[in-house]
Every structure is written in structure tokens, then in C-alpha cells.
Amino acid sequence: MTILDVAVPCPLRRSFDYLAPDSGEMKAGMRVLVPFGNRRLVGVVLGCKDHSELPAHKLKAATALDNTPTLNRELMKLARWAAAYYHHPIGEVLQQMLPVRLRREKAAQEKSHSYFVLTDAGRSTKGDELARAPRQAALLDWLQHQQGATRDALKQNGYDYGVIKALRDKGLITSVQEPPAHYTSGEPLTLNAEQRKAVDAIAAELNRFQPTLLEGVTGSGKTEVYLQLIARCLDAGQQALVLIPEIGLTPQTLKRFEQRFPGQISVLHSGLADGERLSDWQRAGSGASQVVIGTRSAIFTPFRQLGLIIIDEEHDASYKQQDGFRYSARDIAVKRAADNHCPVVLGSATPSLESLYNAQAGKYLHLQLRTRAGNAKPPAVKLLDIRNSALDSGLGEASLNAIADTLAKKEQALIFLNRRGFSPALQCHCCGWLAQCDNCDVSLTVHIGRRELRCHHCDAKKPLAPHCPQCHNSELQFKGPGTERLEHCLKRHFADTPVMRIDRDTTAGKAAMPRMVKQINSGEPCLLVGTQMLAKGHHFPNVTLVVMVDIDGGLFSADFRGGERSGQLLTQVAGRAGRANKPGTVLIQTHAPDHPILNALINHGYPAFANSLLQERSTLGLPPYSHVAVIRADATTLAAADDFLRQVREAAGMPGNGAQLMGPLPAPVTRKANRYRSSLILIADNRKQLHRLLQHARQYADTLKTGHTLRWSVDVDPLDWF
Numbered sequence: 001m002t003i004l005d006v007a008v009p010c011p012l013r014r015s016f017d018y019l020a021p022d023s024g025e026m027k028a029g030m031r032v033l034v035p036f037g038n039r040r041l042v043g044v045v046l047g048c049k050d051h052s053e054l055p056a057h058k059l060k061a062a063t064a065l066d067n068t069p070t071l072n073r074e075l076m077k078l079a080r081w082a083a084a085y086y087h088h089p090i091g092e093v094l095q096q097m098l099p100v101r102l103r104r105e106k107a108a109q110e111k112s113h114s115y116f117v118l119t120d121a122g123r124s125t126k127g128d129e130l131a132r133a134p135r136q137a138a139l140l141d142w143l144q145h146q147q148g149a150t151r152d153a154l155k156q157n158g159y160d161y162g163v164i165k166a167l168r169d170k171g172l173i174t175s176v177q178e179p180p181a182h183y184t185s186g187e188p189l190t191l192n193a194e195q196r197k198a199v200d201a202i203a204a205e206l207n208r209f210q211p212t213l214l215e216g217v218t219g220s221g222k223t224e225v226y227l228q229l230i231a232r233c234l235d236a237g238q239q240a241l242v243l244i245p246e247i248g249l250t251p252q253t254l255k256r257f258e259q260r261f262p263g264q265i266s267v268l269h270s271g272l273a274d275g276e277r278l279s280d281w282q283r284a285g286s287g288a289s290q291v292v293i294g295t296r297s298a299i300f301t302p303f304r305q306l307g308l309i310i311i312d313e314e315h316d317a318s319y320k321q322q323d324g325f326r327y328s329a330r331d332i333a334v335k336r337a338a339d340n341h342c343p344v345v346l347g348s349a350t351p352s353l354e355s356l357y358n359a360q361a362g363k364y365l366h367l368q369l370r371t372r373a374g375n376a377k378p379p380a381v382k383l384l385d386i387r388n389s390a391l392d393s394g395l396g397e398a399s400l401n402a403i404a405d406t407l408a409k410k411e412q413a414l415i416f417l418n419r420r421g422f423s424p425a426l427q428c429h430c431c432g433w434l435a436q437c438d439n440c441d442v443s444l445t446v447h448i449g450r451r452e453l454r455c456h457h458c459d460a461k462k463p464l465a466p467h468c469p470q471c472h473n474s475e476l477q478f479k480g481p482g483t484e485r486l487e488h489c490l491k492r493h494f495a496d497t498p499v500m501r502i503d504r505d506t507t508a509g510k511a512a513m514p515r516m517v518k519q520i521n522s523g524e525p526c527l528l529v530g531t532q533m534l535a536k537g538h539h540f541p542n543v544t545l546v547v548m549v550d551i552d553g554g555l556f557s558a559d560f561r562g563g564e565r566s567g568q569l570l571t572q573v574a575g576r577a578g579r580a581n582k583p584g585t586v587l588i589q590t591h592a593p594d595h596p597i598l599n600a601l602i603n604h605g606y607p608a609f610a611n612s613l614l615q616e617r618s619t620l621g622l623p624p625y626s627h628v629a630v631i632r633a634d635a636t637t638l639a640a641a642d643d644f645l646r647q648v649r650e651a652a653g654m655p656g657n658g659a660q661l662m663g664p665l666p667a668p669v670t671r672k673a674n675r676y677r678s679s680l681i682l683i684a685d686n687r688k689q690l691h692r693l694l695q696h697a698r699q700y701a702d703t704l705k706t707g708h709t710l711r712w713s714v715d716v717d718p719l720d721w722f
Helices: 073-085 090-097 120-124 134-143 151-156 161-169 193-203 222-235 247-260 274-286 296-300 329-340 353-360 397-408 483-493 512-521 562-574 596-620 638-652 687-703
Strands: 003-007 016-019 031-036 039-049 115-118 173-176 210-216 239-243 265-268 291-294 306-312 343-348 365-369 380-385 412-416 426-428 445-447 452-454 461-463 476-478 499-502 527-530 543-548 585-590 627-635 660-672 675-684 710-716
Touching: 003 031, 003 090, 016 031, 039 090, 073 090, 073 329, 090 296, 115 120, 115 134, 134 161, 151 161, 161 173, 193 210, 193 222, 193 365, 210 222, 210 353, 222 239, 222 247, 222 306, 222 343, 239 296, 239 329, 247 265, 247 291, 265 274, 291 296, 296 329, 306 329, 329 343, 353 365, 353 596, 380 596, 397 412, 397 483, 397 543, 397 585, 483 499, 483 527, 499 512, 543 562, 562 585, 562 596, 627 638, 627 687, 638 660, 638 675, 638 687, 638 710, 675 687, 687 710
Parallel strands: 210 343, 210 365, 239 291, 239 306, 265 291, 306 343, 380 585, 412 527, 412 543, 499 527, 543 585
Antiparallel strands: 003 016, 003 039, 031 039, 115 173, 426 476, 445 452, 452 461, 627 675, 627 710, 660 675
16 A cells, blocks of 8 residues: 655645555655545645555545656755745645646646747748738747747737737748757847956856855846856756846846847746746746746746756845745745756845845855946936925925926936825825724825725725715825826926836736836837836836935834845936936935935945945844744734734743844734734844744644634744834
């Protein structure tokens, strides 16, 4: 009798025994369908054994879904490590690794991939011969620069099946089953001395584990370094993984990578249909895709021979999963590179303090790109003291004048405000009533276009009424600006200029972001209004002015990471100005022109600023000079959450030897979605000590009967403590 050790997606930190199916050999990594209570769940086989602690008549049978392991040996090993490190149930870790299609009770059938290539007639046909069919002409031109492309790749680049069929019916393209041979297209750019040194140093480490922090000022050409490293990796017959922080960066990143490595790219992010995502996931595992570009979850992609991992904007908080399985894709990338004996590159203009600490400690190779590529010069940065100044929707007179001057020169300006909506609060001028969420301890945000009030924590919505619900007066005031309000203001001042708002509300559609990026890159004068989505990786050559409307909030944050995040955001946004041949200017509106963070960044730059923060962290014993985990609880009452965490703390006892327990402490926004949140914070001088303390506390928490009214979770290396 063969018994399967199966990981089931459930909150229990254990695996379960099932009888193996009669047909076929079962191996670790294969999916099985198992009865679990009154449900049937898709589990993953951890291994096989010949005995169980349960009597044979109580064992239920599993049904095989795969003929071969869906998750290879490397990913299974990684899952076990991640479950132990993050103190998370192994079944949920493995579930996170699978594409959505493979979490369902269906057999995993590998999709056959047809590659569309030009026929001889297609290679000799010019695009202008299809002038009456512009989409067909565009696709023909695109394929003339590619070796070949799958239907999914064509779809991701905006070509639907109707266009493909039309060209095939005309005999200009055909489909083949074998992938085109690897080759690169497009001439690589000429590297400057710093770029060449970086490429040579990292390429010399191919086939062995070497983490490298590539610190390059904005516009220094980090992407070209990535491309030339990938070319060397592919020449060695290996595959490369590139992680990016936001879906919004995918179109422009994909375009540049496709130009260099045509027909060899797979893309993985949450914006894809389930079928598309599974298809590209399988192509990477079979070796048909040489390069995978993806957001956080792409770190769990299977590879036949992984030779290089690149993490762009490695400091970005998007790499940390904030619910469920709270993993860091950046940290797992380093672990995965070690397992595959390959280099991992962490690139950023504003590296995280953790990565800088590892570089200074000699754990990471530290390479720097100090100059902008080409003839681009760093922008001039100026502080605008707006104390006692008249503001129009948050914009001062000096900012409006600078915007007008920029447009007069036929250039583009970017106005940055990290707050979406029309206004963050609505208040009655007569009785003082403030529109607040019924479910959370926060005010409701005004969205004027939708005529609604919305909570940005629980997504509750209310209609925007014309009168105060308390005194029925119509004198309602909007307290503070959001991006939507800025958009209205700029359209009023510059009626003849296109104003594009780029935030989560305007980029929800799949084609929205690529369409706006295309319009911006046309170079025509326009105004960009947006949140931090605009701060990450975008290259807009004609943007010569950046106005930062409200940076003060982050300067006075109670979070110990507030200063680091503000410095990174300010530096990244400022880096959008003057990236080509035209000089750039950055205007920072502030009520705190003497603040040390602002002056340190402007006068000394990010490296000196980051080093001063590291010294401060060292003095206070904060990460990265200590290691932290948080046990969070939320319940229908604050007393219940606090009582649970108090019991866990008492069971953990006095840690001593440089370790400490803090809490229970209520979250700054204590009530969210009608649940009250509290945290128990564990701090230790070394990582082993932290995990011993956390394991003891977590094991005791597992024994407590919490019922359905209380939930709790573990977060190792948290970005936020509450």
C-alpha cells in the first residue's frame, strides 16, 4: 500500500495522508484531487511512504491530476524553505506557486504553441502596400523585426486574431510548431565605462551564485546593462528572469525586450487571462521561452535552466506580499539564485537600506552607475516654500508659472501627488461634520467624476450628497487635493493642452496605460498628473519639469521607514525630468523647507542620505541591524485581539539575550472593515534567535481556540509593523 503525503491549501501547518491512486507512479510535485471535509481540494504531493499513523480504513483515496510533476524538484525545495522561513502553511505556499488554472480540478494539459512567421511573400511585402488596412500593415512591419511570435505574444502587443487571420489568408504569414532558433535583434547600445564595467563584472559570475547591488542614478542606463547581461546568459544556453514592480511598466519593458530578443519572451502578471498566464508559465518550464518578465509572483516560475535573475527597482514595496502568504519576492529571488548557482542583480537608483547594508557587509557586490546615459544631465532641484501662499487645488503660483513656461517651449510637465481621488476629505463648513467611513476609522475620499465618497481601505461607497446630513447645509468643503482635483485645476488653467491623469482609477483597463504612454512618447506638449505609478521606471524624453505637490506627509510619518520611503519617492519622481538632451527642473512644494530629509537629499544626494539613515538605524537597533517579525490579530472587538496576543506574549516568556517583545499595540487605523487590529512585535539581534522566539510563540498560538471571530497571521521581515 502506497500512501501519499499531501499538502492541502488550508490554514493548518501540516500535511495529510491519502491512499495513492491505483494507476501510475506518484512523485513529489504532482497534483492530486483529495476529499477534505465536505470539500474536494487540489493538493500537491510532498512524497510517498509505506505507512501512516492513521489506520488504513480511515485513509481516503486521492485522484491523480498529472502524469508528471507540475512543480519540479527545485520549486518543491523552495516551497519547503519558504514555508519554514515565513512560518506559513506548506499547502498555501504551494497553492501560491501554481497558476490559477492549475488550482482547479482539471488535468494540466500543456498547450501546443504555434509560432507565426513571415512567408517569403511576407518578407518582400512593404507595409505601405497595406495602406487600407493599417493594423495589418503594423503587424507585418512588427513581424519583419521578429524571428517569430506566439499568438499570446501577438495579443500582448495588441494584435487580435482577426488581424493575424487576415495576413495568413493573404499568404503573408504562416504558423509553425517549432520555436524559432535563438537570436538577438536590434543593435545593442554603446556602453559607457561604468556600464561596461558592470556588465563584465556580473557576466564573469555566470554559473555561480553572486548577488550584486547595481546602484545607478535615474537615467543611467540600467536597462541596457540588463539587456546585455541577458544576451550573454542566452548565449550560454540559459534562461533569465526579470522582475518588475508594477503591471504598468510591462508594456514599455516588454517592447524594449522584444526588440532585442524577439519571439523569446514570456510575460507573467495578474492582468493576464488565466489561460495566457498558464501558457507562458508552461513555456518557461519547457525551455521554449528564454526570458520571463513578470511582477512579484513570477518568482515562482519553473525554468529548465535558470542562469540569471534581475530585480528592477529592488527597493519597491510591491515585491512584498501584504496578505495571505507574506513573502518577499526580492528575498526569495536571492534564495533561488543561490539554489541555481547563478547571479542575481538588484537594480535601483534608490536601494533599500537592507541591500545597502548587505553591500557594505560584503555579502553583495556593489556596482555604481553615477552618470546619466548619453548627454542627459541631472535635473536642477528647487524647494518652493508655500507657507502663507495662496494655493489653487494645492498648486502654488510659482508652480503654475513654471508649467506655463514649460508648455510654451513645447515640452511636457509632470505634476506628482501620491493621493488619488478629488479630495481626501469632505467637511461641512457650518457644523463641522466630516464624511467618515462606517466600517473604518478613516475619512471618505471624494471621487467627483463618479459622484461618490469612497473608502480606500475597505472600498465602501456612498453617493456624494449636495447637503450635510447633520445640519442640511450646502456649504461643503473639500479638504486637500487629490489627483482628480489637480486634473480639473490644470484643465482650467491650460484649456488647450491635453491633461492625462495616471493613477489606479484611470489605468484599470488593459489598454489604458499603453495608450497613454504612447501619447506621451509622441513628444507633443501635455501635462501628466499622477501617483507613484509615474515614479517607477518610465522614460519620457520630453518631460522637462516635475512638480511635487505634497511631499510633507511622508516627512512626518510615525513609521520608522517613513524617511527612507520619502527619500526614495522624491528621488525617483525627480528622476523623470530631463532624461534626454533637454535640461530638467524639479520643484518641490513644501511647508517644511528646513526639514533635514529634504535638505540632505538636495544637497548631498541619495547615497549620503541613505548612509545617514543607516547610522541612525544602527544607533537605535532597528532593521537591518536587527530582525523583526509581527504576529497580527484582528477581531470584532479590540479587546479580543489584544487578549489573544497577550496570551501569546505570556506564553513566549521573557526572551532576553538582545530579543524583545512589544505589544499588543493597536494599529494606527485600528478599525478596518469593522474589524479591530492589533500587533505583537518580535525583535531579535540575529535571525536564528528571532525564528526560535517566533516558532515558540506561533506554536502556542496554534493551540488557542479562536473560533470564527478572530483571525491572526505571521509576517516575517515586515515592511509595516501594524
